[in-house]
Amino acid sequence: xxxxxxxxxxxxxxxxxxxxxxxxAGRAQPAGGTAMAIDEGLFADINGMEQWITIRGRDRRNxxxxxxxxxxxxxxxxxxxxxxxxxxxxxxxxxxxxxxGATYTKNAARGQGPLTVARYVxxxxxxxxxxxxxxxxxxxxxxxxxxxxxxxxxMARRRxxxxxxxxxxxxxxxxxxxxxxxxxxxxxxxxxxxxxxAVEALERVGPPPYxxxxxxxxxxxxxxxxxxxxxxxxxxxxxxxxxxxxxxxPPDANYIAHGIxxxxxxxxxxxxxxATFAETWAWEARDHGMDxxxxxxxxxxxxxxxxxxxxxxxxxxxxxxxxxxxEIIPGAGHNVLAFTDQxxxxxxxxxxxxxxxxxxxxx
Numbered sequence: 001x002x003x004x005x006x007x008x009x010x011x012x013x014x015x016x017x018x019x020x021x022x023x024x025a026g027r028a029q030p031a032g033g034t035a036m037a038i039d040e041g042l043f044a045d046i047n048g049m050e051q052w053i054t055i056r057g058r059d060r061r062n063x064x065x066x067x068x069x070x071x072x073x074x075x076x077x078x079x080x081x082x083x084x085x086x087x088x089x090x091x092x093x094x095x096x097x098x099x100x101g102a103t104y105t106k107n108a109a110r111g112q113g114p115l116t117v118a119r120y121v122x123x124x125x126x127x128x129x130x131x132x133x134x135x136x137x138x139x140x141x142x143x144x145x146x147x148x149x150x151x152x153x154x155m156a157r158r159r160x161x162x163x164x165x166x167x168x169x170x171x172x173x174x175x176x177x178x179x180x181x182x183x184x185x186x187x188x189x190x191x192x193x194x195x196x197x198a199v200e201a202l203e204r205v206g207p208p209p210y211x212x213x214x215x216x217x218x219x220x221x222x223x224x225x226x227x228x229x230x231x232x233x234x235x236x237x238x239x240x241x242x243x244x245x246x247x248x249x250p251p252d253a254n255y256i257a258h259g260i261x262x263x264x265x266x267x268x269x270x271x272x273x274x275a276t277f278a279e280t281w282a283w284e285a286r287d288h289g290m291d292x293x294x295x296x297x298x299x300x301x302x303x304x305x306x307x308x309x310x311x312x313x314x315x316x317x318x319x320x321x322x323x324x325x326x327e328i329i330p331g332a333g334h335n336v337l338a339f340t341d342q343x344x345x346x347x348x349x350x351x352x353x354x355x356x357x358x359x360x361x362x363x
Contacts, residue, residue: 143167187222
């Protein structure tokens, strides 16, 4: 059973700003007009596997920002043009995690290895070490989005010596409670808009937890666009990103991995989601400690049903950090990074001043 159809999956990826995330899909062109101080795309040996990493920025003196994408299975390195304005303030490091993007394709023949939270955290720490060494900096700023916030919390707690600050965009807090709240809100929203198809599907699978992956997908379909209609603000933000991502890149764009060919985005996404959904939705942020030895910023979409604001706020109020801030972006859903300008402004306001010197040489 595939309640989340290929068409719906494609629309969901588009609404999330991810429709072109994969080799062979429509890709974007870098914003022109400003010279890049660093513009690299390479496969690095990360714990014995070649994994795709891009590094882009306009001033090597800027803080380094490592982005942990969501999904898993939704790489974001192709989205360089969307983050062009960020490159004026930060050197952006993007990593295609195993189970998606160029890393998946490069290693398709040998396999992806264990797709467990612990493995992703170990690889993420190795990527942070790689970025720090390659760029010659003392610490990097760590930002996770959605699934990436789970990895980010664990990485920041385990190796505070690597990170100047932690940013959680669409911060996950409790898999079980978030799943239940999201299901309830999705069902209430479907009833309120008179969506009989959504109501029937959600009532058929019932509330989580789910033993069957297919039932989990139904819940996901109606807590994200297009099953959950986007707000006007979210639709406009998604359309703006889609317009940027519809422009083909130059043939030598460094943020695109060349020579590895396309892959089946639908089946790869399902494969990675199937491998991780049970562990993902059992995850609890509080199990990994509440003390952070760095500034923390949490940015949530006001309409997020996957990472409800109330859960994120309660966790944020409990954590301890040298400085912390919490912001809500009105009209945003789970894909808060569609609102790139607002998120950048929040980072600059709350994190920028404290990490201004984090790009100082290590040692």
